[in-house]
Amino acid sequence: MALVLYNTLTRKKEPFEPLHKGKVGMYVCGVTVYDQSHLGHAKSAINFDVIVRWLRFRGYDVKHVTNFTDVDDKAIARANELGIGTLELTERMIAEYFRDMDALKVRRADVYPKASETVPEIIAMVKELIDKGNAYESNGSVYFSVRSAKEYGKLSRQSLDQLEAGARIEPGEDKRDPMDFALWKAAKPGEIAWDSPWGKGRPGWHIECSAMCLKHIGKTVDIHGGGTDLIFPHHENEILQSEACNGAPFVRYWMHNGMLNIDQEKMSKSLKNFFSIDEILKKARPEVVRFYLLNATYGAPLDYDEKSMDEAAKALERLQNTYDTMKAASSAARGTDDARTLCESSWKKLETSMDDDFGTRNAIAAMYDLARDANKLLSDGNLSAKGARNVADVLSRFNSVFDVLQEDGARRTVTASEAAVDLADPESMQSGRLTDEEISLWLARREAARKAKNFEYADMVRKKLAELGIEIQDAKDGATWKQR
């Protein structure tokens, strides 16, 4: 089954065929670094993180580029407020961004170009656009002439005339046409600026992505991603610039992730209705945040509320329990079923889902089905040790793409000595860390007490262990325990 993805350009799902066989050049629009990152940014980062991981899992050699917009009106304004340099502020924000995304287990892109470090390439591109007659200089600024483009609005399906009806030129601008946009902005006093053939100034917003794509990937990128809010005008303008400059198709597949809404409104910095990643991580583990976001469709808007995050936590708990249980059963299970058919069909379903425009939601559903059937086999006593291992392997493979299960949470069986008949006082349990042997000993004592129907003692042991962060569960073939 071939990988199919939804292309915003054609509004259809298309079979994925990169320009060069086996290689994928992928560019994802990053953030403007003037403030903290919020859950909406996390959604984008995690959606594309999993997309990249799946492409790699499928054997593609992916070069993933994500930029930082560090030269920008808001960053300049914020830095001035704080009385620090623009790049000082943006460096700080970039560090925070990495801290946040690392916490969310987002794999790093291969390259993180910054606007401030791409100025020579940007200037070269602007020059070329002027030479080719697609741009013009005006009072130290350079604008792209939309009327010079062969076609306009193919991504967002906007008509230039329609747009112009509502547009107007801001006072102080020197555009020839209202829809023309700045490639290079003449410096204003107190702003960060670079020398250029048009005097001191700085790059416009859209041009940095075009320049970075060209520099780090080439004239044509296979996948260009970003939020749906960037479709117009940002991505539209990127197409105009890049195709006018390079004379080659700019992007083969446009992928856009849906916005995260809160109370029916887009979460955004300007609306001040956002949860910073910091805050979110106080409420939920990173794995839960990932699971919550991946349990939706990347391209659709997602409404956030605390209740749905809690639901995600509970649902994930089930998969985690199954994962832990299966790992424990990998040596203990006694049945005869090696669960091969089950594992194969579950994995097949996951692959089919992921190959269908990265259907993480259905992929997760496949894991639920696997968990249910495997748990049933186990509790019916039919699962073999090898079968448990097979199931754990599938979940582990799933996790290598989704990264939502904790690997060290294994529930452990007791390796108890039979001779543990002395019912020592649970109160004598040392606070601090117990060794595995000590835990086994206590569980053996408890087991002996249970057999003797001394439930008071058994409950006491369970309680004391719980106080030390050790959770135990009784099962048919003995208790298992887990460090919390």
Added chain:
RNA sequence: GCCGAGGUGACAGAGUGGCCAUGUGGCGGACUGCAGAUCCGCAAACGGGAGUUCAAUUCUCCCCCUCGGCCCCA
């Protein structure tokens, strides 16, 4: 106004021309000394209207509603 997406059971959210989504929650069971975990069963849906069809939640048309984009924004 223009462009785009969408309306599915209590909630979240897939999908398909005729058969189970899935998860959380609810109800009833099994297991259990109790916890917990797990499993089984039940109830519960396809915005409204017309049409195509043997059959439509799934296709077509109309209507209603919601959301996003059109300054910045993942």
